Amino acid sequence: MKMNSNYIRELVIDWSKIDEQSYLRDIEALRGQTKIEIKKPVTFFVGENGSGKSTLLEAIAIKYGFNPEGGSKNYSFATYDSHSELFNALRIGKGVRHAKWGYFLRAESFYNVATKEMEYADILHPSEKYHEKSHGEGFLALAQKQFKPNGFYLLDEPEAALSPQRQLTLLALVNQSVMQGSQFIIVSHSPILLGYPDAQILAFDDGKVHNCKYEETNSFRIMELFINNREQVLNKLLD
Numbered sequence: 001m002k003m004n005s006n007y008i009r010e011l012v013i014d015w016s017k018i019d020e021q022s023y024l025r026d027i028e029a030l031r032g033q034t035k036i037e038i039k040k041p042v043t044f045f046v047g048e049n050g051s052g053k054s055t056l057l058e059a060i061a062i063k064y065g066f067n068p069e070g071g072s073k074n075y076s077f078a079t080y081d082s083h084s085e086l087f088n089a090l091r092i093g094k095g096v097r098h099a100k101w102g103y104f105l106r107a108e109s110f111y112n113v114a115t116k117e118m119e120y121a122d123i124l125h126p127s128e129k130y131h132e133k134s135h136g137e138g139f140l141a142l143a144q145k146q147f148k149p150n151g152f153y154l155l156d157e158p159e160a161a162l163s164p165q166r167q168l169t170l171l172a173l174v175n176q177s178v179m180q181g182s183q184f185i186i187v188s189h190s191p192i193l194l195g196y197p198d199a200q201i202l203a204f205d206d207g208k209v210h211n212c213k214y215e216e217t218n219s220f221r222i223m224e225l226f227i228n229n230r231e232q233v234l235n236k237l238l239d
């Protein structure tokens with residue numbers, strides 16, 4: 001896709017719709033933010049723990065019509081109602097094309113989604129029995145099943161369940177789906193996943209959401225530093 005043919009092109013936050021006392025106003029990267037452009041078929045949210053990535057991803061998911069804990073638009077359950085009010089204030093700027101399918105995949109609530117998948121199964125749609133696979137195997141099998149052409153996908157730290165080898169497999173699955181017209185927004189700390197060619201990387205650091213190069217991400221820099229200077233880093237850290 002050469003031009004911006006994304007299903008979702010921008011995110012606009014109307015802060016007047018957010019309570020003065022809301023913790024959302026304490027999330028530095030988000031509070032000054034009114035408009036975020038989504039330019040590429042694969043966009044990553046990166047940044048320190050607690051910088052607001054999952055909060056924004058979840059708000060997009062809810063606004064788009066996904067279940068806040070994951071699944072497709074057909075999934076409706078919430079085991080712990082913890083989602084923020086950000087979705088109320090979020091406007092999603094859509095492109096001209098409409099996604100044919102979509103999925104919100106979260107490593108942290110994969111167990112609940114897998115349970116629900118068994119409940120939703122019937123003769124025409126037999127269960128994949130994700131619980132009978134390991135966490136990583138099940139997670140990857142779910143991705144394999146759900147990544148279809150012309151879909152819109154939100155992934156929250158998909159690497160959490162996956163070995164480096166399987167992160168590469170996931171990268172290839174994402175690419176296959178992108179080549180068939182899909183769009184992904186992915187929260188990740190993985191230097192492997194972030195290496196996806198020509199992705200847009202949005203960093204939630206330094207008090208704002210800003211575009212960032214792969215080599216500038218902390219995920220890449222710290223991993224590179226550690227691998228190339230393991231002894232020095234450990235000596236300093238553990239001294």
Ligand SMILES: Nc1ncnc2c1ncn2[C@@H]1O[C@H](COP(=O)(O)OP(=O)(O)OP(=O)(O)O)[C@@H](O)[C@H]1O
Binds near residue numbers: 027050053056
């Ligand atoms: N219900 C809540 N009440 C108050 N503060 C909250 C609530 N939920 C999240 N927060 C705070 O909002 C901030 C952003 O959390 P968020 O989960 O979006 O971070 P993140 O960037 O996804 O982090 P991580 O990389 O650890 O997943 C955190 O400081 C968190 O403590």
